[in-house]
Amino acid sequence: MSEPMTTPEPTASQPESTRTGPGRLLVAVYGLFALSASARAGVQIATKFQHAPVAYVLSAFAGVVYILATVTLTVGSRTARRIALISCSIELVGVLAVGTWSTADPASFPDATVWSGYGSGYGFVPLVLPVFGLLWLRYWSKRTRSQRPAEAASDGASNRAAADVVAAHDTGNGGSSSQNLRGNNVLRGNSGCSQHGFLPCWTLLPRKRRSPGSRRQQW
Amino acid sequence: MNGAMPTTIIVAGLALAGYALLMTALNHRMNVPLLAAVGVLEILLLVEVGLVVAKLADGGRPGSTGTLIGYLIATPLVPLVAVFWGLMERTRWGPAVIAVAGVVAAVLMLRLHQIWPAIHV
Numbered sequence: 001m002s003e004p005m006t007t008p009e010p011t012a013s014q015p016e017s018t019r020t021g022p023g024r025l026l027v028a029v030y031g032l033f034a035l036s037a038s039a040r041a042g043v044q045i046a047t048k049f050q051h052a053p054v055a056y057v058l059s060a061f062a063g064v065v066y067i068l069a070t071v072t073l074t075v076g077s078r079t080a081r082r083i084a085l086i087s088c089s090i091e092l093v094g095v096l097a098v099g100t101w102s103t104a105d106p107a108s109f110p111d112a113t114v115w116s117g118y119g120s121g122y123g124f125v126p127l128v129l130p131v132f133g134l135l136w137l138r139y140w141s142k143r144t145r146s147q148r149p150a151e152a153a154s155d156g157a158s159n160r161a162a163a164d165v166v167a168a169h170d171t172g173n174g175g176s177s178s179q180n181l182r183g184n185n186v187l188r189g190n191s192g193c194s195q196h197g198f199l200p201c202w203t204l205l206p207r208k209r210r211s212p213g214s215r216r217q218q219w
Numbered sequence: 220m221n222g223a224m225p226t227t228i229i230v231a232g233l234a235l236a237g238y239a240l241l242m243t244a245l246n247h248r249m250n251v252p253l254l255a256a257v258g259v260l261e262i263l264l265l266v267e268v269g270l271v272v273a274k275l276a277d278g279g280r281p282g283s284t285g286t287l288i289g290y291l292i293a294t295p296l297v298p299l300v301a302v303f304w305g306l307m308e309r310t311r312w313g314p315a316v317i318a319v320a321g322v323v324a325a326v327l328m329l330r331l332h333q334i335w336p337a338i339h340v
Contacts, residue, residue, distance in 0.1 A: 015310075024312040028304055028319050035293070043286055 018076035018084070018140055026136055029129060030070040033122075037114045038063030044111070052111035058098060059113045062126075065090050069133060078144075081137055088133035095119055095126050224270060225332055228263050229325040235260055236321030242314035249305055249313040257317060260324055261298045267328070268295055274338055281335035290334065294327050 015021025041059035049056055065087050072084035099118030102109045112121050119126030235256050242253060268291050281287045301320030305313040332338060 020308060021310055021312055024304065024308040024310075025315040025319065028301065028316045032319065032323060039289060039293075043283075043289070047283070047285070 014143075018081065018136065019074045023073060023076075023136060026129075026132060027070060027073050029125065030066060030073060030133070033114070033126065033129065034063060034066035034070045036122075037066050040114075052109065055109045055111045055113045055116070058094075058115065062091075062094060062114045065094065073133070073136075076140075081140060084133065085137050088130040088137065091126070091130035092134065095130065099127070222338070224263075224267050225328040228260070228267055228328045231260050231263055232321040232323075232325035232328070234321070236318040236325075239314040239318035239321060243311045243318065246311045247314065248309060248311065249317070253314060253317060254302065257298050257302055257320070260321065261295065264295050264298065264324060267331075271331070271335075271338060279335075279337070281337075283334060287331070287334050290327060290331050294324070294331070297323050297327065 015023060017023070019027050037059055041056055041063050044052075044056045045060060069084055069087035069091065072080040072087060095115045095118060098113060098115035102113070102116040109116055114122060114126050118124060238256060239253060242248075242250075271287070271291060275284075275287075298320050301316050305316035307313075308316065
């Protein structure tokens with residue numbers, strides 16, 4: 001197979017965001033499932049909800065989770081990655097739980113969901129997808145922990161850049177200590193959440209919650 | 220299967236997926252031959268959609284017309300969206316997106332003919 005147009009890529013290059021590199025494929029498959037699961041659930045709920053209400057509601061829920069994962073993996077900011085982590089975890093638990101439930105009690109599922117039989121109707125992709133999603137997010141978590149400056153430069157989220165400036169002003173010493181603290185807060189996935197409670201870490205702007213923390217550190 | 224057209228599309232979709240996966244394995248980016256192959260698949264899908272629409276216009280009705288129309292709209296969009304998304308990638312993972320589109324095209328043909336088994340196109 002001759003391919004005069006192709007040029008081999010340097011293998012050392014790293015993906016720039018969660019939607020590039022392997023993430024390109026991941027987002028594509030997530031988008032596919034977001035569309036198929038929610039469209040299917042929409043048609044089923046609209047036309048024959050009474051036939052299998054449990055299955056259709058679960059399909060709709062799965063569709064929402066897939067949409068959430070698709071969007072957050074595309075955005076790729078730290079907050080988005082945290083929501084993506086939650087989405088992928090819900091997916092994995094969902095496909096295992098619904099897979100077991102549908103095997104143990106087929107009577108509850110007169111019609112299949114995306115997650116029935118551990119995703120067997122969809123080539124077991126629903127079972128594999130959250131695993132790869134979680135691995136991808138773990139890669140990013142590790143990488144940002146080890147390469148704080150590079151990630152700050154490449155992430156490109158504007159609120160983040162603005163927040164860095166604010167943090168530097170707050171600490172008055174170039175922001176290096178707050179930088180470390182913030183890195184620890186964010187990059188251990190959920191451990192940052194446990195400090196502030198669960199909700200604020202993704203409903204509020206993360207920077208505002210953390211600046212008191214950096215002052216505490218300094219004093 | 221249900222006539223020559225869907226069989227052709229399934230073979231073409233899987234062949235495209237194989238070619239694209241090979242490119243991913245060999246660390247190649249998106250290139251013109253791959254885009255041409257996607258173009259062939261897109262034309263085949265449009266012909267298939269045209270044939271099914273002609274059947275619908277003739278008065279034939281499947282069990283669930285709404286689902287069928289959804290498939291008719293979504294099917295030709297799959298390669299287009301994949302090319303758009305894959306061209307944004309400058310690494311081996313661009314062709315991987317095209318591979319997904321090839322498999323999806325084949326699966327959509329199977330599903331289309333499950334929804335309406337009597338198409339015979």
